[in-house]
Amino acid sequence: MAEIANGNVASNMDPDSWAAPAALREARLQEAKSEKLNLGPYDVVHAFWLAGMSCDGCSICVVGATSPSAEMLMAGTIPGVPRVVLHHPVLSVEAGDAFVENYRMAERGELGAPYVVIFEGSVADERLAEKHGGYWSALGAEKLPNGQSKPIPTASWLSRLAPNAAATIAIGTCATWGGVPAAAGNPTGAMGVMDFLGQNYRSDLGLPVVNIPGCSPVGDNFTETVAAVLLFLQGLGPLPEFDELGRPAWLFQETVHQRCGRAGFYEEGLFAESYGDKECLVEVGCWGPVVQCNITQRGAINGMGGCMNTGGICIGCTMPGFPDRFAPFYKMPPGSLVSTNLSRVTGTFIRTLRRLTQQFQNRTTRWDDHVPSGWGNVDKPSFAKRLVHEVYEKYQFLGTSKPGSHVDKTGEDNR
């Protein structure tokens, strides 16, 4: 097991060794370019990933992001965006004390480059665990004066690093609003980063906590926001627009329902009775009409998947009220009782008219009576249907001329 060290471990390490902390290697590189650094823009920005009460789903979604991908950010291949040096408890190559030293260097202000803090999972109230001599979630350890070592809670790292970070980004619903670990009855006192740092928190750039919710979030929502914030840090772009809860406004202002592929069924009053049906899922528990989330537009990964596309209902996982205010997930949202019944009434009427028009639009102008298809029998339109369509067509071409109306039956142009 790696020995736990206190103080400046970096001074004893060879910065050229592959096992040295990535931050140490980068700091040496940046030292050589210090003149350029002072002038900016930055070549490198460090990203310190901290995991609280988390399932690691947010890490997984970021690894799957494609527009831009985590690899593009880390390789520095996005024009204008500085290269991101990611320090991640699972993805970094260093281990043990060499890994934790990256965080210590940031705390001591020795990076020679700006850094952002990314928090995944909710922040537990470590005072509760400490009463019993334990901890909820930790990263690294430090020696106590009595010679014993003590794990450093990630909540403590957040307190240490957030004040000097260029930005603090909460990823996922646990980190943004508390999420599942903060559900009613939780024993950990779990909360979101915004609750933990307080309303007056401002990063080095003057930003409150940036919130990218979702359980797990859409990975692209995170990487795109990071790229936009980094462009701002470079002085190459405006500060992206955030809403009153710190969500990227361009990603979270519309509801799931507004972009859902099943919204047409809702409009026509057609509702699924059970999972697996193709219609709108609101009566089996979908909260999409009130939930702010763009997964129906963006998909889960690389434009693919997403809750309704794969048959799932929206349980409001991006919302501060999740999970308690959306439970029980198997029941229809109470508000839907009014809207679905109204939709049934208007939808039944509109649907009938649409099918009628559809029937006529499924015929070429040559097929007034007989449809010469060998695939199946197409019924002749009844007298009543023809009459309706005549009226429809009259209205359609009111004030303009119907295509071909200047040609008589012999093919002569009468204009």
Ligand code: SF4
């Ligand atoms: S499945 Fe949900 S989001 Fe989609 S149309 Fe129905 S209510 Fe709206």
Ligand code: SF4
């Ligand atoms: S559609 Fe609903 S359940 Fe699905 S990711 Fe968005 S908010 Fe969460």
